[in-house]
Amino acid sequence: MKLTCLLLIASAFALAADDPYAAAVFQKHCATCHQASGDAAARIPQIAILKTRSPNAILRALESGAMMEQAKVLSAGERQLVANWLGKPVTLESQRERLSNPCPAAGPTGGAWQNTPGWSGWSPGLGNTRFQSAQDAKLSAADVPKLKPKWVFGFPDTTLLRAQPAVHRGRVFVGSQDGTIYSLDAATGCTHWSALVNAEVRSGITVAEIGGKPALFFGDSTGYYYAFDGESGKQLWAMRPEEHPAAKSTATPVYYNGRLYVGVSSIEEALAISPGFVCCTFRGSESALDAATGKVIWKRYMIAETPKPQKKTKRGAAVMGPSGAGIWTTPTLDPEHDTLYVTTGDNYSDPPTALSDAVVALRMSTGEILWSKQLTAKDSWNGACYLQGHKNCPDSDGPDFDFAASPVLIPLANGKRALLLGQKSGMAYGLDPDRKGAMLWQARAGKGGTVGGIQWGVATDGRNLYAALSDIDFQMTMVAGTGNREYKLDPTKGGGMFAFRADNGERMWRTAPPGCGGKAACSPAQSAAVTGIPGAVFSGAEDGHLRAYATGDGKIIWDFDTAQEFKTVNGVPGHGGAIDVAGPVVANGMVYALSGYPSRGGLAGNVLIAFSAE
Template identity: 35%
Template sequence: MRKFTSMLVGLAVSGVSGLALAAENLDGTSLYDQYCATCHADPQDVRTPNREALASYTANSLYSALTDGIMQAQAAALTNAQKIALSEHLTGSRMQAESVAGLARCEQAMPHLELSLNSNWNGWGNGLSNERYQSAQGTAINATNIDELELAWVMGLENSTVARAQPTVINNTVFMGSPSGSVHAMDIASGCAYWSIEVPGEVRAAVTVAYSQALDQYLAIIAENSNHIYVVDARSGEALWDTEVDDNPYARSTGSPVVYGDRIFVPVSSIEVGAAGRPDHHCCTFRGNMAAFDLNTGDKLWHTYIMDEPELVGQNSAGNPVYAPSGAPIWQAPSIDPERNLVYAGSGQNYSRPASNTSDSVIAFDMDSGEMVWVYQTTGQDQFVMGCRPDGAHPNCPDPGPDLDIGAPIVTTTLSNGQEIVVAGTKGAEIYGLDPTQNGEVLWRTRVGRGGALGGVHWGMSFHGDVVYVPVSDRSGITDEGEPRQPGLHAIDMKTGDVLWYAPVPERCAGERGCMDAYSSPITATDDLILAGSLSGYLFAHDPETGALLWEYNTVREYDTINGVEASGGSLDATGPVLSGDYMIINSGYATFGQMPGNAVLVFKLKN
């Protein structure tokens, strides 16, 4: 279990015997110069935080990134003591012991977990199509009373600068993971815990709750970051089964598992994009994949890699071997099309060349066999890893592509005219309407900004009726077309692809470090509200008919918490608002690509 032991903390605070470390360099400045400065002193990639931005992290969060996060490969040559010394030097803070979240135990019994309640928000997208919509029967919050929301309670995430595990709500019970590996089932009214368990690493995906007829149990499906799935009794937290998905050492679980019938569909992403930033890394061996498991037993039903196994294709300019094809991770929750028996997912860029025809693609998998039924590629020849430079000077990136993943879930629906449609949004700020009855044939294609590595569509769209609502970041990067920046919210008629309206993101930043006016986070729709979180830390509500701004709330502040962990808000990214009955839950803070740090889970309630 990834916990900071008393031995580790003692090492951080008091040091160890000078004799034992006589030959070990623990000078933070020289460690930074040797292992970090090449990328962080003058970042060429907009996603790489500079030296100043690293100071906004906690020592624990940097240590985690160096130990089992995206910087694991870069820190492979460092000892544990050196990782601690480097983390403390860069942040100016000391390592802290992992605190056990001080949630009070619930005195009352957990309510019955009825999955058909309108007020539920289950998993990432609140539905098989990832619509991120809550009906008027499911939420009491609307345009006439949203300004009556009050902060009910706040939970602090221990030793963290990100809050990226979106909650699930089933009949007033909140299921949620955390950066520390704690998973809780909590009462939505008070935040007391019905149960809490620990898994080895971060849980950043939403927990999915399902009912097993065979077991006569409600199950909670937990995707742990190291690409391990844990299935527990949703009422008690008791472990039932667990399994590894992909044995590649760089495989990770970021997208939430989705359940249909007795099958769990699990997407697989990767941190090899970071490892390949080392010139001596033998790039690359990971390849995007999806797997299906039996809900009741954990048996693997199928496992589909979306490209051939990598082969040696040459060597880079540093003399190291190059393997291809590789990359094309699946970052997000899949969508289900029961009528055609298909599972849809979008993929990211390739890591090496020759590139595959399945990167930056919409992929339809057969639900029973895992066979790829059809593929539509939105951007070809897109090879990119961390450390890529425009001049091609990086040995693992001699010909960089634009890095235009499909990072947000695919959405699918039937329109009022009877047209069945699959819609995908890319980081290139293009929205595609595809025909699932014609193997993904393009119905329309609409540009909504200039796009780029941190531009376009990032985490999630929403739709209701015939309209898809598209948040656009456009915080950096530029397309070949030279389009203007359009950060904000776009409403698109899915019958035609026409833009119905565009609402620019409200400007609330005034020079604060990490503050950016951009819609990167996933949005949430109701009948009369579109809720969108900005990298400025503000949550905004727009009118779905016109885009007019109706309400706003600044989450960037210090909070008292129910669990005794100091908490503050920051950029809204990676997760979106969850609506259930009288309640709204927001995760605030995301210090990953230079945004404002934070570690707060905010629970709002309408005034009585």
């Protein structure tokens, strides 16, 4: 019977793979974006990536996930046919793997919560320093070279991982591409529980005690934020702070004093590559929520004006605007001054606005804008700017130098304070938060670009700012007989680690990337967020390597290639790949790192690796 079922499933998917009607539906409604050429493919998964997902995962994206709005023109049957045509079959055995390796009820801890150090949220503190103290890290720089995998967890139906995990009282909470959230034992990787949400878990995870019980907070790729009971995995609430259909929740929530602070970004600038799309109507915003209920306490748009029709582009495309200024980043809180700091993205259409590519100070209690500092002006850009003819590209045709990295708030030795920033322009900055963002210093790490510069996050120990450089680049060749261009990752461009003095921006050291060494689908770019402990900083790269650098001189003191096969504790076939977005999390003598990021032609992967120096 088992064999018969598997044969029937295999036969059904073999037929689906050859379905000419489904292929035609895809070509008519999907191919413009998902078979885009060149750099336009950087932010939208292409057909080769979609074909690594299961039909169920694709169907969920079409019916309740990131592509729900675009799929409304399809019937339920067409959505299923397209999902079956695109998807990779998932056997009954692999479905059962989702429930494997449960934690024993009577183990060393009996499932009880532990009073051990953790890491909650994007950073273990409100200042977003991404620096773990010696007391909570329980890992010295001298121990780092001894790090080895202690256990590895494999995510089913996954090729891409970017939702930074959290560690809380002996458990690791982590979200995946298929929308599953897991509670794992921090020491062994066994599973306490798992639960499913609407779409890919996109933000990092924050854990806070609500009513004396741990609760998880996180966002997904359709713009929802969630609260879950940390003990049982039961959903407490779900809400969408922004109703725009292209909204998504990349910003890791921050909990403070009963409130949750959340930002909203979107995929609308990528949708503009479709010639018939009228760009754009999304506006980024920051909101304060009641953590117990999800109720909105206040909401502040980064563009006050409601989008309306604007004059056509010089290429004749209809325009809606102003738009954009999404908030991709975790806010930085300063409760003593009742202030919250966020960084913003670019505009998607003209006219450009004053709060794009900026750091914005808001009053924590009310959301009132106190001041702002724009670092790149007139930066209106969308995905059409990649394309030949780029009809939907704004006339401003900006450089796409938005912020994907949170601001960092630190005290200085002279008694003053500084906000430290890293931007996709390749620039690092020090600003004075007590003089409305007055410039203290600026320093260049790289040339910057749409996926270049300093991307997802910097770290600081209070003395230096540690920044990894992306500056990812591509090699272009012409496809014979077609006139089309083919892009591949350039293994010789991008990457590097920098240390700048936090008080004046002086460059203390730079460490060049070791290079790809002939590895296929490789880039030395370092886009992922940086993590620090006393004496060492960690940085993951597109080449799949996770490295640690000595804070004193930048010397690489540890290097582990995650792009390899792993035996996982839950039995799912595991393989690492490129590392992007989420930085490693350090707590209680362990380092937890995600591996797998096939976007932009990188290496797919599906593992969470737990390192220990034991």
